[in-house]
Amino acid sequence: MVGKKSGKALQREEGLARTDNNLDLTIWPQVNMINQKNYYTEYLKRDDQYLAYRTLQDENRNNMVKEFRDKDRALAGVEPNAAADDAAADEAANSLPEAHGSKIIVIHPGSQNLRIGLANDALPKSVPMCIAKQWRENESEEDGGEPKPKRVKIDNELPAEPEKWFGDEFATQYTGMSTELKQRMRLNKRRLMPNSKELVVNYNKKVYSETITExxxxxxxxxxELPPDPRKAPMYFTGQAALRIPEKSKPRYKVFWPLRNGSWFNERDYTDKRTLWNDIILIIEDTIKSQLGLDRKKDWAQYSCVFIIPDLYERTYVTTVLDVLMREFGFRRACFMQESVAATFGAGYSCSCIVDIGAQKTSICCVDDGMCVEESRMNLKYGGADVTELFMKMMLYDHFPYEEINLKRRYDFLLAEELKWKHCTMSEGTITVLVDDFHLRAAGQDTRKYSFKFYDETMLAPMAYFKPEVFDHSNKLKRRRAIIDRSYDLYDGSPNDPTSHSQTAALQVSSTLLPPEPAPERNGTITSMTATPSRERPFNLLSRLNDPTIEATPRSSVAGSPAPEGTPQPIATNGRASPTPGNAMGGDITNANGVTVFASNDALAEKIALAETRDLILPVMALDAAILTSIHAGARGDDKKTRDFMGGIMVVGGGAKFPNFNAFLEERLKEMQPAFAKEILIGPPPRELDQQLVVWKGGSVFGRLSSSGNDSWVYGREYDVLGSKLLAQKCMWNW
Known part of the structure; x- marks a missing residue:
C-alpha cells in the first residue's frame, strides 16, 4: 500500500508547480474597474485640449519671447540685423511692423465696389468688383440688345411718347409720388412753381446734342488699350480697366459681377460655381498686386487678413471665402468680422443701430457691446443701384434728351452714376426747375454735350427707399440656387443658414408687396416641390418660424450619421432632397452633401419647406419701417434698450450719400414713433469720416488689436487639420 504524499510532493511529481515567474499573460494594460459612485473625467473640459486654443497660446508665448528678446537687444545696444542669430533677427524684425498693421490686409467686398488696404492705411483703395472676360458678345448686345431700363413695346414697336415706355403701372406710381411730394412741400410752406413738369418736358423736347471733337x-x-492683334489680347481685365474697355472692341469683352445683392453669388450670369469662385479670386488677387504692391505671391504667407462679411450671411459664402484665403492666397492667418460690428469699431460706438445702404442691399442691425443682436439682423435687397435705374426711368419719362441711354453699356452706367451723385438730393428747399448739361463720352466717338432740365426727379428717386415696390425687382431672384445650394446641417440635414425674426417680418411684408416668384430653375429645369408637404392653410411665415417644432438656426455637428444597412435610399433630384417612394411626407432624406438623415415626423420636411419658401421671396421693406422693426426686435421689449438704439442710429454705405438724407430719415422715424421723438437721433460718422469707409475702418481697427486680445484668428496649420469646423470656436458670434 502506497503511503499518502504531501502537497509539495504532488506538485513536484505531477508538474503542478508554478513556473511562469509571475509574468503577465498579455502585454495589454489592465484597466481597473470604475467606481460607479465617484468617477471624474477632464475630457474636453480644458482649453488646452482644443487645437484652436493651443495654437493661440503658442502664438502668444512666441510673441512674448520675441518682445523680451527685442528689449534685451535694445538694452545691450545690439541691432536686430547685426545679431549673431540671423534667422531669429529677421523673424523679430518682421514681427515688429505687424503690431502696427503693416502686415494685415483688410478686405471688404461688395456688390459694386471692393475696398482693400493695409490695416495701417488711413483710407482703403476702392476698385469696381468686376471682371471683363473675352466673350462672344458684350453685355449690352445680349438678349437681342434689350436696354436697361427695359422699355415696353407695343406691337413690337417702341411708342413715340416716353410716358408709355415703362407701362401704366410705373406711370401711376410716378404720378402718385409726385403728388405726395407736392402735398408735403405745401405742408412745410415750400413755394411751388406752377406748371413745373410742363416746363421740363417742353425744354427737353427741343434739346439737341452739341458735338465736341476729341x-x-x-x-x-x-x-x-488693346493690342492690334486680337489673338494677343489679354483673357481678362479687372477693376476700373474692365469698365473702360470699348464696347466694340475686338475681341469682345463681357463684364461680370460675381457678387450680387450683398453676399449672394451671381448665379444668374454663371453656369459653373468653380468659374464663379475663380473670378472672385482673380479680382482680389489682381487688386492686392496692383493696389497694395504685393507682387510676389509667396510673400503673402507673412500677411494676415481681416475679411468683412454681412451680418446675415450665408454659410456657404463664409466657408468658401475661408478656403480661398487659406489655400489659394496662403495667408498666415485670417478672421471674419460682421459689417455692423465693424461699423461700430470704426465709429467708436458701443450701442448703436447700424443702417448700411450699399449698391444692391440694405442691411440693418442693432449692435450692443460689440455684438450683433441676432434677432435684429435684416438684409433687404435694394440699394443705390436701384436708385440709379429709377432716376433714369424718371428722367426718360420726362423726355430726357439722351433717349438711347442703356445702363448695360459701361459708359452709360458711369454717366448715370455721375448724374445721380451730382443732382439727387433729399432737401426740399432745392426742389425747383433747374437746367444743367452733361457730356457723353464713348470710345471711338466724338464727345456729345447735352443740356436738360429737371424738377422733382432728383428727390423722388432716393425717396423710393421708403416705397421700395417702385424699384424693378424682376430679375433679382432669377436662377437663385441654380448652381450653389444652401448649407445643410451635417447631423440632421436641415438648412442651417442664420435667420432672424426681423428678416422673417421683412419676408412677410414682401409677400404682400411683390408677386410670388416661380420655383427657381436648376440645370435648365423647374425644380419639383414635391419634397415638401403641401398645406391647405394660408401661408404665414411668422407663425411657422415661431413654431416650437422648427429651429430658427439649427445646430452644427462635426459629422453626419450614416444610414444603417438595408435602409431604402431616397431619390435625389438635382442635389435636392426628395422623399422615398411610399412616404410623401418626408421620411428618409438625402441632403445636398450626400448624407442620409431620418425624420420621425414631418419636422425636417417642414424646415426644408420653410427654407424653400424663403428663397422664393425677395426681402423688401420700407426703410423707415425696417429700422423700427429691427430696433424693437433687438430691444426685446426693454424700454431703456429701445431708447438707446433709437438715439444711436448711424447710416453708413455709399447708397445714402445724398444731401439731407439723415435729417429726412430722422423726421420720418419721428412721425412714425412720436413717443420716442426726443430720443430718435441719426448721427453722422465721427471725425468727418466718409460713410462709405466706416466699415473698412472698423476692420482695420479690429485687425490691429494684439493677439492676446483677439482670439478669432484662424491659422493655416490648424485649418489644415480641422477645416471650416474651426469657425465654431473662432467666430465672435454664434456660428
Whole structure:
C-alpha cells in the first residue's frame, strides 16, 4: 500500500508547480474597474485640449519671447540685423511692423465696389468688383440688345411718347409720388412753381446734342488699350480697366459681377460655381498686386487678413471665402468680422443701430457691446443701384434728351452714376426747375454735350427707399440656387443658414408687396416641390418660424450619421432632397452633401419647406419701417434698450450719400414713433469720416488689436487639420 504524499510532493511529481515567474499573460494594460459612485473625467473640459486654443497660446508665448528678446537687444545696444542669430533677427524684425498693421490686409467686398488696404492705411483703395472676360458678345448686345431700363413695346414697336415706355403701372406710381411730394412741400410752406413738369418736358423736347471733337475735350477718357492683334489680347481685365474697355472692341469683352445683392453669388450670369469662385479670386488677387504692391505671391504667407462679411450671411459664402484665403492666397492667418460690428469699431460706438445702404442691399442691425443682436439682423435687397435705374426711368419719362441711354453699356452706367451723385438730393428747399448739361463720352466717338432740365426727379428717386415696390425687382431672384445650394446641417440635414425674426417680418411684408416668384430653375429645369408637404392653410411665415417644432438656426455637428444597412435610399433630384417612394411626407432624406438623415415626423420636411419658401421671396421693406422693426426686435421689449438704439442710429454705405438724407430719415422715424421723438437721433460718422469707409475702418481697427486680445484668428496649420469646423470656436458670434 502506497503511503499518502504531501502537497509539495504532488506538485513536484505531477508538474503542478508554478513556473511562469509571475509574468503577465498579455502585454495589454489592465484597466481597473470604475467606481460607479465617484468617477471624474477632464475630457474636453480644458482649453488646452482644443487645437484652436493651443495654437493661440503658442502664438502668444512666441510673441512674448520675441518682445523680451527685442528689449534685451535694445538694452545691450545690439541691432536686430547685426545679431549673431540671423534667422531669429529677421523673424523679430518682421514681427515688429505687424503690431502696427503693416502686415494685415483688410478686405471688404461688395456688390459694386471692393475696398482693400493695409490695416495701417488711413483710407482703403476702392476698385469696381468686376471682371471683363473675352466673350462672344458684350453685355449690352445680349438678349437681342434689350436696354436697361427695359422699355415696353407695343406691337413690337417702341411708342413715340416716353410716358408709355415703362407701362401704366410705373406711370401711376410716378404720378402718385409726385403728388405726395407736392402735398408735403405745401405742408412745410415750400413755394411751388406752377406748371413745373410742363416746363421740363417742353425744354427737353427741343434739346439737341452739341458735338465736341476729341482734341477739344479737356476731360476725355483714357480707354483701356488693346493690342492690334486680337489673338494677343489679354483673357481678362479687372477693376476700373474692365469698365473702360470699348464696347466694340475686338475681341469682345463681357463684364461680370460675381457678387450680387450683398453676399449672394451671381448665379444668374454663371453656369459653373468653380468659374464663379475663380473670378472672385482673380479680382482680389489682381487688386492686392496692383493696389497694395504685393507682387510676389509667396510673400503673402507673412500677411494676415481681416475679411468683412454681412451680418446675415450665408454659410456657404463664409466657408468658401475661408478656403480661398487659406489655400489659394496662403495667408498666415485670417478672421471674419460682421459689417455692423465693424461699423461700430470704426465709429467708436458701443450701442448703436447700424443702417448700411450699399449698391444692391440694405442691411440693418442693432449692435450692443460689440455684438450683433441676432434677432435684429435684416438684409433687404435694394440699394443705390436701384436708385440709379429709377432716376433714369424718371428722367426718360420726362423726355430726357439722351433717349438711347442703356445702363448695360459701361459708359452709360458711369454717366448715370455721375448724374445721380451730382443732382439727387433729399432737401426740399432745392426742389425747383433747374437746367444743367452733361457730356457723353464713348470710345471711338466724338464727345456729345447735352443740356436738360429737371424738377422733382432728383428727390423722388432716393425717396423710393421708403416705397421700395417702385424699384424693378424682376430679375433679382432669377436662377437663385441654380448652381450653389444652401448649407445643410451635417447631423440632421436641415438648412442651417442664420435667420432672424426681423428678416422673417421683412419676408412677410414682401409677400404682400411683390408677386410670388416661380420655383427657381436648376440645370435648365423647374425644380419639383414635391419634397415638401403641401398645406391647405394660408401661408404665414411668422407663425411657422415661431413654431416650437422648427429651429430658427439649427445646430452644427462635426459629422453626419450614416444610414444603417438595408435602409431604402431616397431619390435625389438635382442635389435636392426628395422623399422615398411610399412616404410623401418626408421620411428618409438625402441632403445636398450626400448624407442620409431620418425624420420621425414631418419636422425636417417642414424646415426644408420653410427654407424653400424663403428663397422664393425677395426681402423688401420700407426703410423707415425696417429700422423700427429691427430696433424693437433687438430691444426685446426693454424700454431703456429701445431708447438707446433709437438715439444711436448711424447710416453708413455709399447708397445714402445724398444731401439731407439723415435729417429726412430722422423726421420720418419721428412721425412714425412720436413717443420716442426726443430720443430718435441719426448721427453722422465721427471725425468727418466718409460713410462709405466706416466699415473698412472698423476692420482695420479690429485687425490691429494684439493677439492676446483677439482670439478669432484662424491659422493655416490648424485649418489644415480641422477645416471650416474651426469657425465654431473662432467666430465672435454664434456660428
Amino acid at each position: 482734341h477739344n475735350d479737356p476731360h476725355r477718357i483714357d480707354w483701356t
